[in-house]
Amino acid sequence: MLRLPFVALINLLLLVRSLLGLPFRLLASRHRPAYVRFRLTGDPPYRERRRARFQLGGSRPEPAAVTSLERFRESLRLLAADARVKGILLEVENLEVPPAKRDALVSVLGDFRRAGKRVVAWAVSVDTDAYPLMCAADEALLAPMGRVDVVGYAAEATALGEGLSRVGIQAHFVRRGDYKTAPELFTHATVSDIQARTVESFLDERYVDLVDAVAQGRRKTPEEVRALIDRGPFSARRAVEAGLVDALVSEADLPVHLGLVKPGEGHEDETELEPMATYLATVPFPPVRWRRLRLPPRVALVPVSGLIVPGQAGSSERMTSSGSVVKALRAAGRDRRTKAVVLYINSPGGAPLASEQMLEAVQRVGRKKPVIAFMDRVCASAGFMVAVGAKEIWSAPHAVVGSIGVFAGKFDASVLLERLGVHRTVIVRGENAALNSNSRGFTERERAALEAEVEEIYQAFLAYVAKGRGRTPEEIHSLAEGRVYSGMRAKGLGLVDHVGGFEAACGRALELAKVPAERFDLVTYGGPKQRLSLLKLLMGAARAQVYALCPTAWSLGGPWGTDDLEEMIRALGLRSGLDSPESGRLP
Structure with a gap:
């Protein structure tokens, strides 16, 4: 009841502000724009991110920028x-x-x-990923100097084995399963057929979707679209001739093209092409976000982005520590307003110790309130291990899912050290004491011990997934050994419960919590707060950690680039790398 007077006071102030602005909005209503301008760039989140009330520094988005899919939908x-x-x-x-x-x-x-409204899309330059969005418009326009770089999809799979050997480094790895191709990055001189076929299967799915989207949006046959893709990229003139865009229009001429200004008039004033904020200033009674007496239910969003590492360090888009995720899950579990948790995973894998800690925390929170795991990019290896603790797993159709497998190994830099004039003598007390040494390869006893550890971790991985998915370890084994699937294929194999979007996953989480899902607040717990150095974290470790990585994530051009790959290689080369259950960006 203490909330009642505060809610009444705030709503009264909102009402007064709305009434005071009414005369001005009535005067401005004569100039209400016929077209409202939106600018779609970067990677807007699914839902609006709360901004600090008093925030110093930083840049604010442009007035027309789409700040979230939620706000865009409401507008x-x-x-x-x-x-x-x-x-x-x-x-x-x-x-x-x-x-x-x-x-x-x-x-x-x-x-x-x-609803009977018109969508006009305009761009200076558009690539293969963004072009299907322009095809969803009634009219696609391009700047006269623009380009349409629709050329299909390409992926670059890498093999560093020969390159490492040339500088005097030999990679020694043990893996469980032929489809666990992550070690091949360091051991093979060329990309294996298995790795190539895995990447090709993802490209095939995305290519089919691209052809269908362009064919439907531009009213062409699939054969015509495939022929056009093979002729790309296109200059502005060739794009119009090929029917990929409808017309070439400069930004200054957009008002004339849309019929807002007559040709020949001084159309340098582009006030007709105003953003949503200007439109709201011309509406007599714009929507008001009234404060409700009863607060809406809250869905907690806990992100797991990038490499999964142990420790208590913070998180970034490239790396997540187990301590930060466990802390976030505990906070979400304690929050009484939080009725359900959505675990957003965008990770190629990481350390099994860290992922097991996260898995245990997910299961613990799951005993209090439903937890849904959602992925729209990559949820592989150790990342998938975390996901199986959720009540249900939701995936986007083309997300990278699975890679249940184990590999372990280290780098032998003895030849490089010899070339540099560095001489090392390994002195041990204990047969496997130098297991992690970079000064030589494995002895037969060390390799046997490593293979036993890999097998043990693999069987544990199978058990975790089998328990989470309600299957037997034998059934999971037939899908494992490093195999990678798209979300659609994973759904057919029972590794994923539903293929759908983020909003649907949130709605399902509230449904499992038996809470009406018409309106809810999304609050992020944890997530990227600072830029971390993977190299620094690994150097501070007492011994080499176990890492599980899915090379397909890099091959398909995920949120990790060449710099991240080089950083990972340098980090793994510091000590013997036990890289085990192999397998971002906030929504």
């Missing part, structure tokens, strides 16, 4: 109900969303168009 719903609004102008620039977010954006645009 288009409001515009769809306004008879004076003809449509929107959607500027697409440097879009970096995963296929799942792109599909969600296409769905939002589709709802807007079905």
Whole structure:
């Protein structure tokens, strides 16, 4: 009851502010824009991120920028109900969303168009990933100097074995399963057929979706689309001739093209192409976020992004420590308003010790409230081990899932040291005391001990997944040994419960909690707070840790690039690397 007077006071202030602005909005309503401008760039989150009330420094988004899919959806719903609004102008620039977010954006645009409104997409340059979004518009426009770089999908699988040997480094690894191809990055001179076929299977799925999206949006046959892709990239002139865009229009001429300014008039004033904030200033009664007496239910979002490492360090988009995730899960479990937890995983794997700690924390929270694991990019190896602790696993259709397997090994730098004039003598007390030494390879006894450890960790991994998925270890073994699947294939094999989007996963979490899901707050616990150094963390370890990595994540151009791969190689080379159950960006 103590909340009642505060809610009443805040709502009264909101009402007064709305009434005071009413005369000004009535005067401005004569100039309500017929088209509202939105700028889609980067990787906007699924839901709006809360900003600090008093935040110093940093840059604020542009007025027209889409700050979240949630806010974009709300804006288009409001515009769809306004008879004076003809449509929107959607500027697409440097879009970096995963296929799942792109599909969600296409769905939002589709709802807007079905309401009788028009979507005009405009870009200076658009690539293969972003072009399907332009195909979802009624009209696709390109700047006269622009390009359409629709060329299909390419992936680069890497083999460093010969290169390492040339500088005097030999990689010695043990793996469990032929499909556990991560060690091949360091041991093989060329990319294996298994690794190539794995990457090709993902490219095939994405290519089919690309052809279907372009064929439907541009009213062409699949054969015509495939022929066009093979002719790419396209200059602006060739893109129009090929029917990939409808017209070439400069930014200054957009008002004329949309019929907002007559040709020949001084259209340098582009006030008609205003963002959503300007539109709201022309609506007599814009939506007001009234404070409710009863707070809406809360869904906790706990991100697991990047490499999974042990310790209490913070997290970044490239790496997550077990301590930070465990702490976040505990906080979500204690929060009484939090009715369910969504575990967002975007990880190629990491240390099994760290993932087991996270798994135990997920299971502990799951005994209090439902936990849903969701992935839209990569959930592989140690990342998948964390996911199996959830009540249900949700995946985007083209997410990288699985890679249940184990590998372990180290780098022998003895030849390199000899070339540099560095001489080392290994003196031991204990047969396996020098197991982690980089000054020589494994002895037969050391290799046998390593193989036994790999087998033990692999069997434990199978047991975790079997328990989480309600299967037998033998059934999981037939799907494991490092095999990697897309979300769609993983669903058919029983490794994933549902293929769907982020909002659907949140709704399902509240459904399991038996809470109405019409409206809820999303609050992030944990997540990236600072930039961490993987090299620094590993150097501080008392001994080499076990890491589980999925090379397909790098091959398919995920959130990790060449710099991350080089950093990982340097880090693994510090000590003997026991790299085990192999297998981001916040939503």
